[in-house]
Amino acid sequence: MTHLLISLLWIVLKVLLIALPLLGAVAYMTLAERKILAYAHVRIGPNRVGLFGLLQPLADGMKLFFKEVIMPTKANPVIFILAPIVSFATAAAAWAVIPFNPGWVLANVNASLLYVLALTSLGVYGILMAGWSSNSKYALLGAMRSAAQVVSYEIAMGFALVGVLMAADSTNLQDIVLHQQGGFWHWYWLPLLPLFIVYWISGVAETNRAPFDMAEGEAEIVAGFHVEYSGMSFAIFFLAEYANMILISALASVLFLGGWLSPFEGIPFLGPLFAFVPGILWFFAKMAFFLFLYVWLRATFPRYRYDQIMHLGWKVLIPVTIVWIVIEGLLIELKVAPWFS
Amino acid sequence: MIIEKLIFYVFSALLIGSATMVIVSRHSVRAAFFLIVSFCASAVLWMLLEAEFLALLLIFVYVGAVMTLFMFVVMMLNLDKEAVQEKFVRYLPFAVVIIALMVAVLVFAVKPSHLGDLGHAMSTHQAADYSNTKVLGMLLYTHYVYAFELAAVILLIAIVASIGLTHREKANNKRQRIASQLAARKEDRLEIISGMGENE
Numbered sequence: 001m002t003h004l005l006i007s008l009l010w011i012v013l014k015v016l017l018i019a020l021p022l023l024g025a026v027a028y029m030t031l032a033e034r035k036i037l038a039y040a041h042v043r044i045g046p047n048r049v050g051l052f053g054l055l056q057p058l059a060d061g062m063k064l065f066f067k068e069v070i071m072p073t074k075a076n077p078v079i080f081i082l083a084p085i086v087s088f089a090t091a092a093a094a095w096a097v098i099p100f101n102p103g104w105v106l107a108n109v110n111a112s113l114l115y116v117l118a119l120t121s122l123g124v125y126g127i128l129m130a131g132w133s134s135n136s137k138y139a140l141l142g143a144m145r146s147a148a149q150v151v152s153y154e155i156a157m158g159f160a161l162v163g164v165l166m167a168a169d170s171t172n173l174q175d176i177v178l179h180q181q182g183g184f185w186h187w188y189w190l191p192l193l194p195l196f197i198v199y200w201i202s203g204v205a206e207t208n209r210a211p212f213d214m215a216e217g218e219a220e221i222v223a224g225f226h227v228e229y230s231g232m233s234f235a236i237f238f239l240a241e242y243a244n245m246i247l248i249s250a251l252a253s254v255l256f257l258g259g260w261l262s263p264f265e266g267i268p269f270l271g272p273l274f275a276f277v278p279g280i281l282w283f284f285a286k287m288a289f290f291l292f293l294y295v296w297l298r299a300t301f302p303r304y305r306y307d308q309i310m311h312l313g314w315k316v317l318i319p320v321t322i323v324w325i326v327i328e329g330l331l332i333e334l335k336v337a338p339w340f341s
Numbered sequence: 342m343i344i345e346k347l348i349f350y351v352f353s354a355l356l357i358g359s360a361t362m363v364i365v366s367r368h369s370v371r372a373a374f375f376l377i378v379s380f381c382a383s384a385v386l387w388m389l390l391e392a393e394f395l396a397l398l399l400i401f402v403y404v405g406a407v408m409t410l411f412m413f414v415v416m417m418l419n420l421d422k423e424a425v426q427e428k429f430v431r432y433l434p435f436a437v438v439i440i441a442l443m444v445a446v447l448v449f450a451v452k453p454s455h456l457g458d459l460g461h462a463m464s465t466h467q468a469a470d471y472s473n474t475k476v477l478g479m480l481l482y483t484h485y486v487y488a489f490e491l492a493a494v495i496l497l498i499a500i501v502a503s504i505g506l507t508h509r510e511k512a513n514n515k516r517q518r519i520a521s522q523l524a525a526r527k528e529d530r531l532e533i534i535s536g537m538g539e540n541e
Contacts, residue, residue: 143416
């Protein structure tokens with residue numbers, strides 16, 4: 001019994017080791033987003049609270065925490081409260097299988113790729129529940145848009161992941177990283193370039209971020225699914241959105257950019273020079289690149305229209321993935337070096 | 342072992358409870374939510390059988406995709422639940438006959454002897470390198486390959502048929518034609534009128 005208790009305590013400790021830095025990352029991602037967007041707009045951005053505005057996330061958090069949580073009359077109270085919880089729980093639970101370094105993973109399960117896919121597909125329920133239980137036209141419209149969008153892009157995302165597991169011959173995320181060993185040109189972004197791009201686009205769509213933020217669409221439907229949420233319940237949605245962004249960035253790094261592997265591996269002079277850098281730093285650097293890409297996309301592209309989103313998802317991304325899976329099968333069959341030999 | 346049993350009983354109870362609520366609930370959206378809960382609970386039970394591929398697929402396909410579309414429709418329709426359910430009592434005798442038939446079929450067709458030793462004992466654990474995904478793939482692509490391909494073709498036919506049935510090109514279709522938009526050149530859209538602003 002004590003043995004069981006100790007292992008349970010270890011798991012809780014590991015969960016905290018992942019969850020607390022994740023919350024910190026979410027908080028500072030909001031600041032980073034505002035700063036990068038500001039520079040993209042030739043503004044300065046938040047710089048009043050603390051040095052360079054570094055305490056801004058804390059101030060925002062305090063503000064949201066002390067605001068009143070309003071529930072609309074005729075809203076469905078149980079589902080209205082559950083919706084943000086579901087949103088955040090699915091975003092957080094997926095982190096259980098992300099490998100940060102060799103062996104640094106909470107649950108090293110065989111089907112971790114499928115697990116991540118299943119959990120990201122569950123995230124849409126938070127939005128659907130919020131939209132329906134608010135008893136508001138705008139919220140319902142936002143939820144409908146989100147459901148249609150997530151279902152469409154999930155297929156393209158799933159096919160992109162099929163390509164990855166074909167290449168790695170495994171659904172374990174740690175094995176997928178280990179299969180990419182050998183430096184920058186051995187990572188899967190190169191042999192699976194179309195799938196990498198499709199994965200990234202559908203990842204952005206899946207997290208409802210600009211230019212796919214139709215579910216919020218503040219110019220059309222106010223704030224979409226979370227229009228009736230205020231204070232802390234809104235903050236949870238916000239947390240879930242950013243946790244999902246970081247998750248998609250982490251997954252993109254693990255699946256296509258070799259996770260914790262150094263880009264200079266196997267290169268004569270640079271390889272040994274950068275050998276001292278711990279793997280987790282490479283992993284964070286790759287994640288930071290993708291997170292920057294998120295904000296960059298938001299600053300660059302106008303929002304898609306509904307029919308354009310559907311066109312892109314069904315008629316462009318899915319055919320691209322299917323064609324590339326066939327080509328990849330040929331590459332594997334012909335044992336094309338250095339990826340599939 | 343105790344924890345496993347605990348998980349089994351908790352989620353079995355959850356499964357039975359939520360499945361009952363699906364048919365008892367008087368509100369269609371709430372019933373759909375309970376169906377999602379029952380899918381998740383049965384996924385946990387499959388996970389206990391070390392069928393992780395099937396369990397995750399159940400969540401991914403049924404909860405993530407099928408039920409999302411289902412919710413989509415149910416929320417859009419916003420059925421008048423009282424009016425719909427009032428008339429249902431009329432069919433009670435017919436329903437009782439159907440239920441009796443189905444229970445009889447189940448009792449005769451699925452005897453405990455069919456389940457083998459799976460019926461009673463807890464399943465034994467597989468070795469650590471056991472991969473449910475690989476085993477399932479091996480079986481599907483060797484022993485059941487014809488049945489598998491047949492199912493795939495039937496599904497393809499269903500997809501083609503449903504698109505064929507619903508996709509009608511309307512005369513006043515306002516669909517965006519991206520190719521023709523991209524093919525547009527400056528000369529097509531822009532006309533420079535000469536002679537204006539010469540006498541400044």
